[in-house]
Amino acid sequence: MSFQWTFLATFLYCEIFVVIILLLPFISPITWRKIFKSRLAQAFSAGGRYYFNFIICIFGLLFLDSIRELRKYSAVELKDLATPHGEAHAHMKQFRSQRNFYIAGFALFLWFVIKRLISLLSHVAREMADSAAARKQAEGAHRHIEELMSTDKSKVDTQEIPVSSDEGLRFINPKEHDAEIEKYKKELMKAHEDIESLREQYDSSIKNYDDLAEEHKKIQNKLAVLTDNESAKDK
Template sequence: MSLVWTLIAGFLYAEIIVVLLLVLVGNPYRWNRFFKSKFLAMMAQQAHIYFFLIMGVLVLFLLEAIREMRKYSSHEQSGEVHLNVEMQHSMRLFRAQRNFYISGFSIFLVLVIRRLVTLISAQANLMAQSEASMKQAQSATAAARSLMEDKATDKAKEATEDTTLNELNKLRERVQQLTADLNREKKDKEAVKSQAESINREYDRLTEEYSKLQKQITIGGAAGNKDD
């Protein structure tokens, strides 16, 4: 195997290892972080150039392998009878077929790796978006719960305020009733007091009249005794 095809075969083996790593190792977050590293970010600016360059080289070697396959296949069908020449042509045909498979699988794995990188990056972005959506949904649920709790607290406060207002109204009505009773009792007391004062005045007046009558009786009795 020539040096060029040795390099292409090594590139194929490296592609196989990369595909296995992308499929079996790690999670999308780590791969996406690795893809967005500074080194790969610098290379990503020229990724299209590298991609088309590698694809162009591999396609050229693939066409070269196809040409050699057709060349040695047609030469084999020409009916050469010498054994050494036939073995050389068979060996060259085998090499051409080997080179064809190496270059073909290299092109195929380049496309697979590119597609895997795109899918892993998209999956990581989708997972990040889903986590952000879940966090937003959880925050919205928490906000709704707190709002419902606030509403329930407000309703409880309103009910408590209504109960307090009802009690205050009842107490006011009770105070008004007691005030009315007190005013009525005061009026009754004043009426009784005024009646007692009038009775006392009447009693004093009768006492004075009685004293006057008693004096008159005493004076009149003394005058009668003198006449006798």
């Protein structure tokens, strides 16, 4: 095996090992995110895109070369089968071309798989962190409401709805809330009625314009006929 195929086979074994490590169930995505956020990983990821594209180019060239060799040695010539040694040599070349083809193909495929796995692990870890933060925030708000209700029940109406906002915790009366909703519904219905009225006026204006244009055309035709008659009489 030549140097480039030995290197590619070694890289393929390393890729298989990395994929197995990434798929281990007892290593959580949060742990992987911490590893990806480490200084060493950050230093490597600074030019990660260039490394990734460079390795893809190398693997692509080797894959194309393996296809060329596969097509070259796929058909065994009759002169190679004349002697047992020649036949064995021809089959050996055919086997090597097929082996190199599979090595290059799997190495290129696993390189994309590793990149996708790293991306998915980072995304899952980020979603888990956001979910944990939202859960802590909800628990804190719940504890805050319980403290308010337990310390000063006389000032808190149990029929009021707690609403969190940027300004802090406030309460809305359901009756006032329903009244505001009804008010907005009426305003919306009125706006729809105004739009329909304007649309009817627009359609009526278009119709009147068409009628006036038709009358104008008829008058022009009559005027043209009268002008022609006057010209004929003068002659």
